[in-house]
Amino acid sequence: MTAVPMTDAGRIAPRLGLIAGAVAVIAAVSVFAGARYGLLLTIGLGIGMTLEGLRFGFAGPWRAMILRRDPSGILAQLLAIGLVSVVAFPLLAAHAGELVGAQAPIGWAMAGGAFVFGAAMQVVLGCGSGTLVNAGSGNPVGLLALPFFAIGSFAGSYHLLWWTDLGALPILVLQGTSGLVVTLILLAVVAAVLLAVAAPGTRRIPGRLLWAAGIVAALAVGNLIVAGQPWGVVYGLGLWVAKGAQAVGMDLSASGFWAAPGNAARLGASVLTDVTSLTNIGLIGGAFLIAAWRTGGLSQPVPKLPARAWVATVVAGLLLGYSSRLAFGCNVGAFFSGISTGSLHGWVWFAAGFAGSMIGVRLRPWLGMEGRA
Template identity: 50%
Template sequence: MLKQRSGLILALIVFTLFLLWFVSIRQSLLFVVGIGLGLVLAGLRFGFTTGWRNLIEQRDASGAYAQLLLLAIAAAISLPLLAAFPGELSAALGAPGISLLVGALVFGAAMQIADGCGSGTLYKAGLGIPLNMAILPVFALGSFLGSAHLGWWLDLGAMQPVSLLDSAGLGGALALTFGGLAVVAGLCFWWSKGATTPRPAFSKGLLLGAVLLAVLAVLNLVIAGQPWGIVYSFGLWGAKIAQATSLFDPTVNAFWSQSSNATALQQSVFLDVTTITSLGILAGALLVFAGKKNDSQPKLNATQWIVGIVAGFLLGYSSRLAFGCNVGAMVSGISTGSLHGWIWVALAFIGSLAGVRIRKYYGY
């Protein structure tokens, strides 16, 4: 195990130096941040999906409390930074509308069935979990198709993105964000009081993970100039493959003909900030997994494989419609003052209520 891990560390150092020398200092730093994200997610098993499922099924709020702490710390740092450097840093804004409503609902259900959101799929694939490894490519396919169809969904009805910073100022944005988090914490406390088996309210490992993820998310914002995201990288990979095989013409597509997206398609994938952090998450999870035997996963039957892979495809498609997953929409959206992040959480949780029941039905 030590030999395998040493070899992997050497490979990651070489790749980081490659990015530093041939791409940019920024990309090499973001790759290191991504490795840190992967180490925390995989090493501490910080699962957004699992936290919600434990709250629903067992009335165990420890995972939800950790996520609220993550949001609180990230918002407390990110919102003042965005207010101080509006030209250099951007928020994760999404347009409330039919696209967001449908996407968040479907994503909430699909992530429970597939046992992972965007970050969960990445780090569990890095841990060698077979279902998540199979889901990763169909997640990318779904994300690409979702981006290709996004214009049609937006035409069904959408508002302009709403920034709490722009609407209420820094003080108002902080007050609204922390007030919202306090309300959610109160609801979690009320729900957890009905547990038949008393459980610890807090998990030291998850709380540590929340603090570390918040710090790394802020570092991503400062280094990249934009919040931590995952879904865009998946869609970009799918779009590049489709374009290379002449199956897709981005110049006639509403999403991929936009200047920033068209540029991303033409440039090396190593210049995309979301790709670099996503690769870093995979690398960090691989470091945790290196040399270990992953024999704890139950064997899946054919029906479970099919249902899981379909759910993975829907994860990709719906996350693009919803302007992100638990990371891009919830963590980055809420922590940078986007109204759509709050709408996403409410609808994704409703979707998760259905997803947990479907997951039970198929015996996962």
């Protein structure tokens, strides 16, 4: 029997159900955790819908630049970072006691972690936000990588202090008007370099990416204002596993990271009051909404990959989590939020992560994840 395609009229009820379900979840979080947390979930949903709906991401555009000299996606990322910077720098200066930037020290573990992350994200074609979005949209590789990403994040946090003891500079931050000007100049220089080496016909940002950059920037600023900190991904994933480990009797007091007062408090609190967890849940949910809206359901087929490709997905997921914790974030928490709030570690992360991506794109054919060139 041949399946009958669902008509637009036949999709009205399921789509209304999707909208009603999203509103109900936001309302429930607002009632049980507070309006602030319901708003953060809404921001996460908005980001997830934008990333999936307008195909705005990080791993794919970096791959396009490396393989085809197409900088359009990275230019959109730089534009979004610049837009956030213009708002975030004055906000941080005016509300120093209420808002904090994504600040971290530059060190051996940080740079090495960013390099490994860059390679691993190309293996699974998803960074931190990308893995969440891929899983939410039903992508089998993303669904497999995500739980191992979370496990790796927990393991990296457990060992973080040992790695940071290898040596790091003090936290270096660009601040105020002069810091904003320097940040914008650096973004422009990177954009100019990308344009100089771009292949013909790739030097313009497509309209959908211009819209996506503006929406993501607005939502990222909203996250900074509502959460009091920039948009991040990695911490929430590690927290989920830490809560699970604690629930089965694991003593986390031996970890300097999880024994720290702030982290210990989050272990004892509801996940619905952790700002990073809420936006992560929102990213997954937003991607699900867009994918289900398009197709009436999640129907991505399982790709026919060799066993070594599935093993590589598991290993890459673990490395994504572990390395991003050492690097103080992924493309979102370190690159995007770090640079847009003035932390110089974001620039080092960008350089090291891009270098790692150059290795990662060459690993995919060898791992059987795509045809050899």
